[in-house]
Amino acid sequence: MRLSASLPLILAAACAHGDKAPAPPAPQQQVPPPDLPAVFAGTLPCADCPGIETRLVFLDPARYVLAERFLEREVEPRFSSGAWVLEGETLRLADRAFRWDGETLLALDAGGKPIPVQGRNTLSPGEAPTLAFGTIRRTTDGLKLEPCGGGARIEVVDGTAHLSQAIEELPGSFVELVALPAGEQLWAVDLQRIAMEGPGCEQLPTGLVARASGNEPFWGLEIDQRSLRLERLGQDPVGTPWAPFRWERGAYRYFADAGETRLGVVLTPGFCPDTMAPVATGYRAEVEVNGEKLQGCAWLGTEWKRLDGP
Template sequence: MRAAPSLLLAALLPLFAGCQLLEEKPQNPQAGMTRMQGELSAKGGQLLFKPCNESRHFAVFDAGSTGLLQEAAALASQPGALFADISGNLSTSQQAGNDGQLNVQRLYRVEHSNNDCSDPNFKRLTVRAHGNEPDWDLKAGGKGMVLTRPGVPELAVPFLEEQLPDGRFNLSTEANGQRVDLWVAPQRCVDSMTGAVSHLSAELRVNGQTMRGCAYYGGSRND
């Protein structure tokens, strides 16, 4: 998995020119989709996906025009294993040397990580959001939200969720004398420190202070 970044980049570049021309979207792109997490690597001029805790490798086909190939190539310029959180379906592959084809329909996030496959909190979360300068991290699930910031006591409180037009939503709470709002929108977001790409942008407001960042759905939410 820890191939030289330049080799991964070189292996992916030939895919870009033809991937859209060869694309054949299924009549019902939502049918049979499964959310999966795993590691990305490149071999024989193709991008491969290895699901967490498995030894199988699947050739990646960007059936949903998610941009996964381009995102992986951009991150390949940095060292480290590539982790992907995607939704799609598996099919037989026309190319030898792999265990089938992964038809990606949705990209939740792609980033450098060595431990996301073993994250014990992922399945319990509905949303995770984070930002930089200042640093902040918010985890929301069925038991409430937890806001973590350096130099500030951790805030664990219940919250209300409001669905908004165009796939946007808001998490809010007024507890312990503080007003916290998290505004989330379905928009590609790039972490300014790590280059990680996720499918949601986020804006956190704490007692009138506004902080921006990125977000993604946890394992208990796939809409």
């Protein structure tokens, strides 16, 4: 069958007057993330109770801990944790999402729309997490912390991944916890250090951003806002100027070239048992000094919130 010579012109005209392809959706404008660490708190809707007391803790640019207590049904909160990500103005957790406007978090339903309960769908900035120090023991009434400096014992509610198990292996130990004050309780959200020996209440990491140490070869690193100081067995100490760590590829990272000393430090969140002592910490540490690589464990000091800031 022969095609008409005018057919290409007809087809071209039809295409010219046809519907245009839809324009791609405009990318979401990226809202700056909250300053970290951060806590957002509020009461969210509940189908069969007055509400869910909620605290959402952002520990670092990757990790969160969510504490939820169903009012008039539960005394202690339920905890969940995972990785969070901010996409435009949508902040996603493992099983839910919020709309972040730079100040508050608006709870979204499964379809990505705001939960239609005015006054019960927003989390606002809450009391910041703190470092708690003391001796922790398991009693018939639960976990009790005897704080450094004395005072009444405090009930600890464990929202970490490792504290309860560590106490079974290291009973009556000194602990350093990232925790939320909650009335007469402390809600533990991150274990920094638990130790049956070594520095305790008599040697708190006051003024330090972090500490790290390792074995075979033995080494120790102290970090404050003036310098990083590395000591190795049988070698002269070395130091480099302080600079904020940067968060890259799931870890806090630092590098300095100070003439004769090139020092790199990587602190990765994760449970880190000491290989030679009854001690465990909340970070794995990798140190490289002038080509020599060292591995060990790390934990945060009282100035921990400045690790990646001024």
